[in-house]
Amino acid sequence: MGRYVARRLLQMIPVFIGSTFLIFAMMYALPGDPVRALMGDQAFDPAVLEAKRHELGLDLPLWQQYVNYLTGLLQGDFGTEIGSGRPISEIIGQAFPVSVRLTLFAFAFTVIVGIGLGIVAGLRPESVRDRGLLGLTLVLISMPSFVLGYLMQYLFAFQLGLTTPTVQDSESFGDLFLPAIVLGSLSLAYVARLTRTSMAENLRADYMRTAVAKGLPRRRIVGVHLMRNSLIPVVTFLGTDIGNLMAGAIVTEGIFNVQGVGDAIYEALFRREGATVVGIASLIVLVYLLASLLVDLLYAVLDPRIRYA
Amino acid sequence: MRGAKSAKWVAGAIVVAMAATACGGGSGDEGKKSPSGKPEGYVSIDVGEPQKPLIPADTNESLGSYVIQSLFTQLLDFDSKGEIVYTNAESVTTTDSKTWTVKLKSGWKFHNGEAVTAQSYVDAWNWYANVKNQQQNSFWFSDIAGYADVHPEKGEPKADKMSGLKVVDDTTFTITLTEKVPYFNYKLGYATFAPLPKVFYDDPKAFGKKPIGNGPYKFEKWTHKKLIQVAANPDYQGPNKAKNKGIQFKNYATVEAAYQDVVSGNLDIIRQVGPTDLPKYKQDLGEGAIEQPYAAIQTLVPAFYTSTFKDMDPKVRQGLSMAIDRETITKTVLNSTRTPATSFVPPQVKGNQDLGTDVFTYNPAKAKQLVTEGGGVPGNKVLIQYNSDGGHKEWVTAVCESIRNATGVDCVGDAKPDFATDLEARDNDQVKSMYRGGWVADYPVNVNFIKELYHSGAEANNGRFKNAAIDKMMAEADKANSLEESVKGYQEVEKKLLEEMPAIPLWYYRINGGHGKGVDNVEVDFHGDLELTGVTVK
Numbered sequence: 070m071g072r073y074v075a076r077r078l079l080q081m082i083p084v085f086i087g088s089t090f091l092i093f094a095m096m097y098a099l100p101g102d103p104v105r106a107l108m109g110d111q112a113f114d115p116a117v118l119e120a121k122r123h124e125l126g127l128d129l130p131l132w133q134q135y136v137n138y139l140t141g142l143l144q145g146d147f148g149t150e151i152g153s154g155r156p157i158s159e160i161i162g163q164a165f166p167v168s169v170r171l172t173l174f175a176f177a178f179t180v181i182v183g184i185g186l187g188i189v190a191g192l193r194p195e196s197v198r199d200r201g202l203l204g205l206t207l208v209l210i211s212m213p214s215f216v217l218g219y220l221m222q223y224l225f226a227f228q229l230g231l232t233t234p235t236v237q238d239s240e241s242f243g244d245l246f247l248p249a250i251v252l253g254s255l256s257l258a259y260v261a262r263l264t265r266t267s268m269a270e271n272l273r274a275d276y277m278r279t280a281v282a283k284g285l286p287r288r289r290i291v292g293v294h295l296m297r298n299s300l301i302p303v304v305t306f307l308g309t310d311i312g313n314l315m316a317g318a319i320v321t322e323g324i325f326n327v328q329g330v331g332d333a334i335y336e337a338l339f340r341r342e343g344a345t346v347v348g349i350a351s352l353i354v355l356v357y358l359l360a361s362l363l364v365d366l367l368y369a370v371l372d373p374r375i376r377y378a
Numbered sequence: 379m380r381g382a383k384s385a386k387w388v389a390g391a392i393v394v395a396m397a398a399t400a401c402g403g404g405s406g407d408e409g410k411k412s413p414s415g416k417p418e419g420y421v422s423i424d425v426g427e428p429q430k431p432l433i434p435a436d437t438n439e440s441l442g443s444y445v446i447q448s449l450f451t452q453l454l455d456f457d458s459k460g461e462i463v464y465t466n467a468e469s470v471t472t473t474d475s476k477t478w479t480v481k482l483k484s485g486w487k488f489h490n491g492e493a494v495t496a497q498s499y500v501d502a503w504n505w506y507a508n509v510k511n512q513q514q515n516s517f518w519f520s521d522i523a524g525y526a527d528v529h530p531e532k533g534e535p536k537a538d539k540m541s542g543l544k545v546v547d548d549t550t551f552t553i554t555l556t557e558k559v560p561y562f563n564y565k566l567g568y569a570t571f572a573p574l575p576k577v578f579y580d581d582p583k584a585f586g587k588k589p590i591g592n593g594p595y596k597f598e599k600w601t602h603k604k605l606i607q608v609a610a611n612p613d614y615q616g617p618n619k620a621k622n623k624g625i626q627f628k629n630y631a632t633v634e635a636a637y638q639d640v641v642s643g644n645l646d647i648i649r650q651v652g653p654t655d656l657p658k659y660k661q662d663l664g665e666g667a668i669e670q671p672y673a674a675i676q677t678l679v680p681a682f683y684t685s686t687f688k689d690m691d692p693k694v695r696q697g698l699s700m701a702i703d704r705e706t707i708t709k710t711v712l713n714s715t716r717t718p719a720t721s722f723v724p725p726q727v728k729g730n731q732d733l734g735t736d737v738f739t740y741n742p743a744k745a746k747q748l749v750t751e752g753g754g755v756p757g758n759k760v761l762i763q764y765n766s767d768g769g770h771k772e773w774v775t776a777v778c779e780s781i782r783n784a785t786g787v788d789c790v791g792d793a794k795p796d797f798a799t800d801l802e803a804r805d806n807d808q809v810k811s812m813y814r815g816g817w818v819a820d821y822p823v824n825v826n827f828i829k830e831l832y833h834s835g836a837e838a839n840n841g842r843f844k845n846a847a848i849d850k851m852m853a854e855a856d857k858a859n860s861l862e863e864s865v866k867g868y869q870e871v872e873k874k875l876l877e878e879m880p881a882i883p884l885w886y887y888r889i890n891g892g893h894g895k896g897v898d899n900v901e902v903d904f905h906g907d908l909e910l911t912g913v914t915v916k
Contacts, residue, residue, distance in 0.1 A: 117517075153427075235639050
């Protein structure tokens with residue numbers, strides 16, 4: 070087990086370098102020059118532009134820029150943003166906690182409500198409540214998140230007056246409630262459906278019949294025998310979903326004005342702030358990697374037949 | 379059973395969380411503070427994070443310049459009609475348009491107590507102009523004698539002071555220009571010409587994060603990506619003294635989010651209502667809705683290096699101009715956010731004139747006739763390059779439709795993913811046919827809309843329009859001894875432009891913003907910025 074974890078952690082290094090290089094190269098290949106874009110529509114002086122490019126090392130070839138970037142990164146320096154002159158670590162340090170909060174909130178909502186609904190439906194497949202759940206999740210899956218976002222905003226903020234339409238303070242949990250639900254609802258639908266199907270299927274499994282025949286209490290049959298086996302696909306989905314929630318919140322963050330990672334990466338892309346994009350993207354890569362490691366480890370807990378050398 | 383239980387638990391959690399949220403909103407109202415923590419008497423506006431540190435000569439995008447203008451005051455400013463109002467200067471005078479004498483009002487102080495003297499201006503301008511300091515707006519000082527020494531085209535500067543700037547006494551200095559510039563005093567209203575206190579030179583970088591100005595507001599705090607807060611300066615002596623206690627510049631991810639907050643009362647002012655909310659904003663905001671034209675223009679600029687426009691008869695461009703139904707497009711596609719153009723210079727600008735022409739009027743029959751007379755468009759096709767991130771797609775499509783229907787010339791949009799890509803294509807002469815041009819006034823004189831765009835040497839002349847006769851006319855107009863003469867000269871240039879059509883003017887911009895019930899007296903200045911000093915809190 071320990072060796073397995075160590076190996077997985079070591080594997081992360083090439084993946085990390087590879088992915089940062091890819092993103093770096095993509096940013097380099099994008100048309101549009103960040104220094105020029107700063108000048109906008111109005112007149113400017115090319116001499117100033119040249120001097121600035123030189124100072125930032127943007128006139129170097131791609132590999133040299135990447136080596137410089139990576140050397141900085143190894144020393145814990147994410148670089149500086151071209152426009153604002155702020156250290157990128159500061160920008161990341163500001164956006165990440167907000168997104169982590171939002172993600173955790175959305176994630177908790179997904180897990181609790183999603184699995185809960187899935188269990189309710191999965192225990193009685195083909196019943197009325199099962200049909201109801203399928204209908205509800207179908208609506209959630211097919212509804213674009215901006216529609217749901219505006220709908221919630223309209224209902225809760227303007228009609229009922231329960232919240233402010235946008236997030237006033239990205240650090241307050243109360244404010245993040247609405248966006249978190251909107252963000253989590255798509256995954257919620259998937260989680261509920263996955264749980265429901267997997268439970269309905271396992272209900273007919275041999276070991277379930279055995280457990281029932283042995284006369285085990287229902288609580289134990291469902292809670293231990295059925296749940297443990299049924300949760301494997303759900304956990305797999307949830308693992309990758311953490312990364313998705315974090316990176317994919319652009320629309321939701323936009324509607325509710327949450328200044329998180331989605332917002333930061335969008336703005337950085339827009340302004341061609343290559344180093345910022347690479348910094349944020351590589352951290353998201355790390356989140357993905359760690360989440361999938363966690364999922365793999367959880368398998369062993371859920372299903373003792375899965376063992377790591 | 380188990381399922382039912384967990385569902386109950388979840389429902390309970392939701393109720394608790396809801397109660398917590400509702401509670402937060404309620405207590406906020408009682409404390410006479412909005413949930414955002416805005417101090418009483420302050421005004422909030424959706425001005426996002428400035429791109430750069432706040433140094434006057436390093437900012438020309440609108441977000442940063444909003445903040446700069448609240449913190450710094452230049453020698454003079456303009457009223458809504460574009461006339462000069464002296465702020466920090468007592469007078470700016472000249473007899474020959476070449477040597478200018480500036481007299482400052484005495485007793486002005488920076489926010490840290492340092493006196494604003496002639497030296498504060500001269501030192502600041504020398505610093506701004508120096509190529510070593512890489513200030514984005516350094517070229518604004520290029521009229522001043524000695525600029526070439528501090529800002530050579532290549533290499534190190536030969537001097538650190540411009541010979542054209544001389545301090546006479548504490549409140550007087552003179553500016554000598556290399557050549558006559560009759561409208562130079564108008565340029566002085568641009569934010570770039572702000573003075574700096576001595577502490578600036580110790581650490582410009584730190585200063586940019588916490589600027590100390592001489593303006594109507596003092597810097598309070600800057601929470602990155604969230605808000606910048608400035609407080610009214612009680613010692614301010616200019617005519618534009620703040621009528622509120624302070625301003626909060628708040629960052630919004632989208633205009634829609636900002637709009638929602640204005641409607642619900644969490645934000646006081648929105649600068650521009652997004653397209654989705656335009657049809658209903660007047661109803662939502664009532665008297666708070668703002669709709670006003672300002673000095674900015676949208677044009678279609680032909681790239682004269684392309685095979686399409688290289689040797690084209692100007693008649694064809696006049697024909698294309700007449701093929702565009704500006705009235706209908708501004709009304710329907712653009713939701714009346716623009717006013718159809720009738721010249722190259724917007725009305726708010728000195729020298730705007732009635733050109734007495736039908737080139738800007740929709741007339742499909744004459745359009746077709748002119749295009750045919752001029753020998754047609756090579757390839758019978760034009761493209762309009764635009765950036766698809768700026769909401770231009772709809773009108774470009776409509777303009778193309780209009781051209782196609784009227785003249786039979788094929789027209790398609792050439793979308794670039796974003797503004798940066800669009801600019802790069804313009805800079806590198808890679809525009810395939812025409813591009814979408816936009817220009818907002820830097821100062822309210824017609825020169826700004828003519829020389830900066832259509833002079834062969836102008837940096838913003840990305841269509842590479844070259845006409846020796848027109849360049850000569852501009853040089854003549856610059857030699858004038860008075861502003862009036864010079865403006866007249868440029869009016870002649872404009873008439874000549876109409877014959878050559880270096881661009882097809884489409885429409886002037888309008889600001890479609892609004893404010894909530896909490897504030898009043900929100901006015902718009904000539905370049906479309908809201909005048910925050912005059913805003914009163916109810």
